[in-house]
Amino acid sequence: MSHVVARHIDDVEAFGDIGALNMEAISKALSKTRRLTSDNAPLFYSAENKRLSMYDATNLTPDAFTALGHLNPNLTTLKLDFCGPLNDAVMSSWTNSLPHLVSLELLGPFLIREAAWIAFLQAHPNMEAFLITQSPRFSLDCLAALIASSKTMLRRLRLREVGKLCDAFVEPIAEIVALEYLDLAEPAEWLTDDAVIALLSKVGTTLTHLDLSGHGALTDDVLAHGLDPYAPALTSRATLRLALNISGWKDVGEVALSGLAGARELRTLDVGWCRAMDNFVMKKVLEGCRALVEIKVWGCDRVEGNVLLSGVIKGNASKP
Structure with missing residues (x-):
């Protein structure tokens, strides 16, 4: 049904009440063909909405984003992919129009x-999840505003491909009280060992997801002196959400x-382009990490397929 709606999305008025349909499925179907526009986006709007996800907002205008805030005033969770037209005027309007937003x-x-x-972050204290990707103007002062208003409630933080990210x-980030999810991947400037170790010494205890991919300057010290002593949930605690990249x-x-x-409860692992990963090391990991359901080894030319297949046969659902 979602694909039928997606094909005829421009005839919104003909649908009448579609509240029983899966809005998320329709949104995903639309994203495949980039058919979400300023004209049909109101199909997803309601004053009763608590959550709203749009998977390709490329064609929305700034006015459409502003309308989103006014027509969904009770949102607590908002996810927008490919939201390039979003601008300062929109964020200023959301400062007042989305007072309940926490994610x-x-x-x-x-x-x-x-x-x-x-201004937006100061107007939204107690954010539980702040997840942004590709935001070149998000600065240290922006982060300070987020931490000042939300450090006791924030559980999930993503600053991925943020151009100004650095050791500072x-x-x-170390002030966040109970951080569970942290993604600082693919930066313009690599973090150093000392900075990452210092960070893990403060927030590592509660972390169950950590993505530091793309920080090419990091060395063994981060694993030995950061993850091992300070991030037990990534190495030993029984939880279904363990991830490491x-x-x-x-x-x-x-x-x-x-x-x-030794990370026996680790569920997913990405060691792509780690030069020292070979058959012998992989065999040890597969034998030790019995809870693994996914492992990524792109760029690991010294790992052969028969080693991964051996892990699958023994019970690991490993993937190259």
Whole structure:
């Protein structure tokens, strides 16, 4: 049914009450053909909405984003992918029109400047999830505004492909009281070992998801002196949400990678482009991490398929 609606999305008025249909499925169907527009977006709007996800907002105008806030005033969770047209005026309107928002996920908010970010974050205390990707103007002052208003409630933080990310970001992130999910991947400037270790010493205890992929300067020290002593939920606690991504850590050594075998409850692992990963190390990891359901080894030319297949046969659902 969602695909039928997607094909005839421009005839919105003909549908009448479609409240019983799966709005999320329709939104995903529309994203495949980029047919979500300013004209048909109101199909998804309601004053009763608590959650709203749009998976391709490329064709929405700034006015459409502003209308989204006014017509969904009770939203607590908002996710927008490919939201490039989003600008300062929209964020300023959301400062007042979305007072209950505690979870915001944006992919591609390129245009939002520092002042607009800060005003929005100051107006939304107690954010539980702040997840942004590709935001070149999100600065250290923006992060300080987020931490000042939400450090006791924030559980999920993503600053992925954030152009201004650097070691200075570590100190405010370290103030978050009970962080569970942290994604600082694919930066313009790599974090250093000392900064990451210092960060893990403060927030590592509660982390169940960590993505530091793309930080090519990180070494064995982060695994030995950061993850091992300070991030027990990533290495030993029984939880279904354990994840670890160290893709691109080219200089991590064999000994450190072998140490991952002690992470017996680890569910997903990405060691892509880790040069020291070979058949012998992989065998140790597969034998030690019995809870693994996914492992990514892109760029690991020294790992052969028969080793991964052996892991599958023994009970691991490993994937190259």
